[in-house]
Amino acid sequence: MTLLEIHRLSLDLEVDGELRRIIHDVTLELDDGEAVGLVGESGAGKSMTSRAVIRLLPRGARLGGEVEFDGRSVPAMDARALRAYRSRDVAMIFQDARSHINPVRTIGAFLTEALVERGERKADAVTVVSELLETVGIHDVPHRLRQYPHELSGGMLQRVMIAAALAIRPRLLLADEPTTALDVTTQAEVMAHLDRQRRGRGLAMLFVTHDLELAAAVCDRIAVIYAGCLVEECPASTVHDRVLHPYTAGLLASRPSATRRAARLAAIPGRPQAAYEIAPGCPFVARCPYVVDLCRTTRPPLRLIGASRVACHRAEELAGQLSVGRFSGEERARA
Amino acid sequence: MALVRVVLERLAELVLTLLVASVAIYGALYLAPGNPATLLAGGHITPSVLREIERQLHLNEPFFVRYWDWLDGILHGNLGKSFVYRESVTSLLASRVLNSVYLVSYSAVVIIVGGVALGLAAALRRRLGVAITAGTSVGLATPSFVAAIMLITLFAVNLKWFPAYGTGSGFAGQLRHLTLPAVALALSWLAYTAQLTKAAVREELGKDQVETAQSRGIRPRHVVTRHVLRNALIPITTVSGITVAGLVAGDVVVEQAFGINGLGSFLVQATLQKDFASMQAVALILVAAFVVVNGIVDVAGLFLDPRLREPAV
Numbered sequence: 001m002t003l004l005e006i007h008r009l010s011l012d013l014e015v016d017g018e019l020r021r022i023i024h025d026v027t028l029e030l031d032d033g034e035a036v037g038l039v040g041e042s043g044a045g046k047s048m049t050s051r052a053v054i055r056l057l058p059r060g061a062r063l064g065g066e067v068e069f070d071g072r073s074v075p076a077m078d079a080r081a082l083r084a085y086r087s088r089d090v091a092m093i094f095q096d097a098r099s100h101i102n103p104v105r106t107i108g109a110f111l112t113e114a115l116v117e118r119g120e121r122k123a124d125a126v127t128v129v130s131e132l133l134e135t136v137g138i139h140d141v142p143h144r145l146r147q148y149p150h151e152l153s154g155g156m157l158q159r160v161m162i163a164a165a166l167a168i169r170p171r172l173l174l175a176d177e178p179t180t181a182l183d184v185t186t187q188a189e190v191m192a193h194l195d196r197q198r199r200g201r202g203l204a205m206l207f208v209t210h211d212l213e214l215a216a217a218v219c220d221r222i223a224v225i226y227a228g229c230l231v232e233e234c235p236a237s238t239v240h241d242r243v244l245h246p247y248t249a250g251l252l253a254s255r256p257s258a259t260r261r262a263a264r265l266a267a268i269p270g271r272p273q274a275a276y277e278i279a280p281g282c283p284f285v286a287r288c289p290y291v292v293d294l295c296r297t298t299r300p301p302l303r304l305i306g307a308s309r310v311a312c313h314r315a316e317e318l319a320g321q322l323s324v325g326r327f328s329g330e331e332r333a334r335a
Numbered sequence: 336m337a338l339v340r341v342v343l344e345r346l347a348e349l350v351l352t353l354l355v356a357s358v359a360i361y362g363a364l365y366l367a368p369g370n371p372a373t374l375l376a377g378g379h380i381t382p383s384v385l386r387e388i389e390r391q392l393h394l395n396e397p398f399f400v401r402y403w404d405w406l407d408g409i410l411h412g413n414l415g416k417s418f419v420y421r422e423s424v425t426s427l428l429a430s431r432v433l434n435s436v437y438l439v440s441y442s443a444v445v446i447i448v449g450g451v452a453l454g455l456a457a458a459l460r461r462r463l464g465v466a467i468t469a470g471t472s473v474g475l476a477t478p479s480f481v482a483a484i485m486l487i488t489l490f491a492v493n494l495k496w497f498p499a500y501g502t503g504s505g506f507a508g509q510l511r512h513l514t515l516p517a518v519a520l521a522l523s524w525l526a527y528t529a530q531l532t533k534a535a536v537r538e539e540l541g542k543d544q545v546e547t548a549q550s551r552g553i554r555p556r557h558v559v560t561r562h563v564l565r566n567a568l569i570p571i572t573t574v575s576g577i578t579v580a581g582l583v584a585g586d587v588v589v590e591q592a593f594g595i596n597g598l599g600s601f602l603v604q605a606t607l608q609k610d611f612a613s614m615q616a617v618a619l620i621l622v623a624a625f626v627v628v629n630g631i632v633d634v635a636g637l638f639l640d641p642r643l644r645e646p647a648v
Contacts, residue, residue, distance in 0.1 A: 056550050087552030094547060102544040102562050104569070104640060113561075114551040148641040168551070 003070060003204050004030040004053065004172060010064035011048055011057070011228075019062065021276045022048050024228040024283070026065075027302065032171065035198065035205040037215025037236065039251070040225040041272040046208045049225065050174045053206065054090055055082060069172070087118045091165035093194070095177040097157035101149045108145030111164050118168075125167075132163040136193045155186035162194050166201070173198060173205040180209070191218065212239065212251050224248045227283040228275025229299075234308035242319070244310040246288045249322040282313070290314055338637055338644070345630035349623075356622040357409075361402050364611050405615070415612035419605070424616045428598070432620070435597035437509060439586055439624075441517035442524075443579045450525045451571060454532020455564065458540065467529065474526030479585055483519040483592035490515055500594045516593040520585055524578045531574050535567035542566070569640050576632025580625045 011023040023045040030036050040046045051057055053067055055074055067074040069089060077085060094100040101110050108126065111133075115125035130141045136159040138144055149157055158178060165173055178194060179187040195218045198205050209215050215222050216239045223233040224247060232245035243249050250268035270287035279285070281296040288295065292314065300311045305319070312318070389395045393404060408415060414424035457467035477485075491499035497515045539545065540563055548558045587599035594600070598617050605613035637643050 054550055056546065083552040083554065085552070086550060092547075092550045094543065094550075096543065099543040100547040102547075102566065103642060104566055105561065113548075113553065117551070117553050117557065150642050164551075 001032050002029050003032045003034075004028075004206070005066070005068040006049070006053070007068070008065035009049065009052055009067060011045070011052060012062040012064075013058055014060035022228055022274075023052070024275055024278075026225065026228075026230045028223055028230065028233065030172070030204050030206060033202040033204055034221070035207060035219040037207045037209060037212075037219035037222045038225060039209060039212050039215050039222055041210060043272060043274050044225045045228040045275055046210075046225050047176055050092075050176055050206050050208045053172075053174055054086060054092055056092070084118075087114055087168060089170055090172045090174060091168055091170040092174040092176065093158075093161050093165050093178045096181050097161040098149060098154060098181075101157060101161065103149050105148075106145065107147050107149065107152065107160055110149075111145070111160065111167060114164070114168050129163060129167050132166055133160070135197065136160075136163050137189075138163070153186075154182050155190055158182060158186075158190050159193055162190070162197065166197055171204060173203050174208075175205060176208045177210070178207075179214075194218075212248075213255055216240070224251070227273045227278045229278075229283045229311065230302065230309075231284065231312070232308065232310045233302075234310075238307065242306075242308075243322060244305060244308050244315045244319060245284075245312050246290050246318070246322060247284045250287075282311075290318060338634070341637055342634060345633055349626045349630060352626045353619070353623055357406060357619055358402065360615050360618045360622075361405060362398070364615060365398055365401075409619070414616040417605075417610050417613045419608045419610040419613070424612050427613060428601070428616060428620070431597050431601050434595055435586055435590070435599060438513055438516055438520065438590070438595060438597060439579070439582045441510075441513050442520040442582055443575075445517055445521040446525045446528055446578060446582075447575050449521070450528025450575075451532050453525075453529035454571075455536055455559075457529065457533040458536035459559070464533065468533070471526035471529045474522050475530070477523055477526075479519050479523065480588050480592055482522045483516070483589055486515045486519050487592075513595075516589050516595060519592065520582060520589045524582065524585075528571070528575060528578060532567065532571050535570045536563055539563045539566045569636065572632060572635050572639060576629055576635075580628040583621050583624045583628070 006026055006028040009023055009026040009028075010021070012019040013022050014020070026045070026049050028036065028038075028049075038046045038049060048057070052063060053069070053074065055063075055077070057063070063075050069085065072081075072085075074082075074085070101107075108129070111129035112122065112125035115128065116122055126145070130145070133141045133144060138156060138159055144152070152160065158181075162178070175194065179190050182190060191214070197203075205219070207215060207219055212222070212224075216236045219236050221233060222236050222239055224231050224245065226247050232243065232248045234243065234248075239248075239252070243252060247268070250266075253266040254268060256265055268287055269289075273283070273286065275283075279296070281298060282288070282291075282300055285291055285295045294313050298313070300313045302309045302311045303315065305315055386395070393401060396404075405415060412425065414428065416422070417424050417427055420427055453467050453471065457464040457471075487499045490496045498512050499515070542562075544562050544566070545558060548562045553561075586597065587602055589595070590597045590599035591603055598620065602614065602617040602621075604610070605617065
């Protein structure tokens with residue numbers, strides 16, 4: 001059953017008095033209990049897409065298209081409905097827990113705030129969050145509840161944030177790079193907790209990350225976003241064998257691999273482009289090694305190919321040929 | 336634990352500051368021109384009479400002996416004897432201290448309540464913010480003696496809402512009499528506190544914890560009280576402390592302007608009459624008040640900001 005439906009989402013932000021396009025066109029669906037990884041480079045609009053779902057946007061933002069949660073339009077909600085939606089249906093896990101948790105209030109106050117705010121008894125809320133802290137591997141709970149954020153490590157704070165998100169018993173988790181700010185060993189541990197709790201509770205999740213491999217490991221489907229456009233959406237299981245968009249292939253090639261030996265790590269040529277910079281054609285045209293004239297003039301629509309959706313004119317043609325090597329240093333040197 | 340430590344540290348600092356201040360105050364007046372003995376004797380006196388007076392008052396003793404006598408007296412609750420009033424300074428001050436305490440407290444309440452309220456309104460309501468910023472900029476530039484004259488002209492002479500002079504009797508009477516002086520004393524500090532509050536609240540509004548609270552469906556009212564104002568209180572309290580400590584000094588001008596018989600106007604009279612003992616005592620009390628207020632602010636900071644409670648590494 002479809003839980004979240006993002007249809008032709010666009011977003012403009014006011015920068016220095018003029019509107020700037022941040023998201024061009026994102027269409028995405030999430031089923032109940034399904035995890036979708038939203039992958040892209042910095043500034044691609046992935047974070048803003050997740051924020052649009054909870055309508056947590058900067059002042060002066062203009063939203064186009066539709067976001068429906070369980071059949072209800074999020075952009076159309078009034079203040080009261082929006083608060084109810086945020087406090088019961090959807091929970092956001094932010095990247096930087098240290099700045100997102102109020103430094104002058106206790107961990108206990110942070111964890112129970114949302115529950116008490118929606119009318120639950122304080123004592124009940126404490127019971128709920130205490131159990132949750134244990135399940136995400138935080139012990140000595142009564143002591144922790146009385147501590148302040150600066151007394152906890154980054155990894156612990158992020159687990160507190162996850163517990164706070166789970167506490168409201170949401171149906172959808174929005175995780176905005178939840179482990180990016182942590183060191184590598186802590187990352188794995190925190191991610192494992194998040195993944196286990198999400199699967200155990202059957203929650204849907206929109207997982208925003210720049211790490212395609214990580215997304216493929218914890219999500220059911222992957223949506224790749226470039227310069228504010230959704231360019232490819234595919235089952236997580238096919239990411240390694242069969243990607244259809246040159247950009248996705250480029251992302252895969254630029255990850256170090258344990259099996260492939262390379263003198264130099266591959267990079268996608270050029271620099272990431274912002275949504276407002278791109279021309280009418282394909283957003284990836286400036287950096288794509290497979291460009292033809294059509295790409296420069298016409299923006300490719302999302303097309304269904306097998307179990308994937310892809311926005312590339314040459315998708316069928318290139319299927320199977322998109323090699324990791326095309327982006328790697330050795331091959332370009334040879335050409 | 337940290338709390339006890341800080342309170343003890345502050346107490347030690349208070350004692351040390353007062354000790355240093357007492358040397359400075361006593362030393363400054365020791366070096367000041369004018370001999371209390373001549374003042375006391377008045378008119379023509381023979382050198383032998385002068386020496387006799389000096390001997391009685393121990394004026395012929397070396398500086399540190401005299402300073403020690405003075406300090407010893409203070410430690411035993413004896414602030415010395417006024418040559419002008421021929422009365423002990425302690426009893427002269429007793430009736431005046433309260434007037435000043437009332438005035439400064441009243442003013443502090445006006446500053447903190449008014450400044451924080453205006454600053455918060457300015458930060459949360461953009462249009463209102465512009466007006467408040469303009470108004471407080473004028474207030475900031477108005478010295479208390481100018482404010483005093485304007486307030487007296489408008490509210491005491493023209494509108495006759497408040498008395499222009501004296502301290503009144505009974506709680507209501509005192510409140511009425513002290514309103515104009517308190518406002519005059521508060522005005523520029525109130526403006527300062529309002530601008531600082533506005534800046535602090537604006538800064539907190541942009542912080543991530545506010546975004547988190549909003550994403551969890553917390554009511555705007557609670558977001559402001561728990562995640563904006565609560566955090567902004569840290570800088571607001573620090574500055575309010577400095578402000579209130581500064582009132583102790585500003586008090587001198589306003590007491591003169593409104594004819595309030597308090598410490599400030601007493602200090603002015605004592606200075607004009609070269610009443611050394613009284614000057615020393617008042618100066619020492621003002622320093623003590625300043626240090627005590629700062630100490631209270633430091634302790635309040637510990638309650639407001641848990642990060643300060645960590646022992647320094």
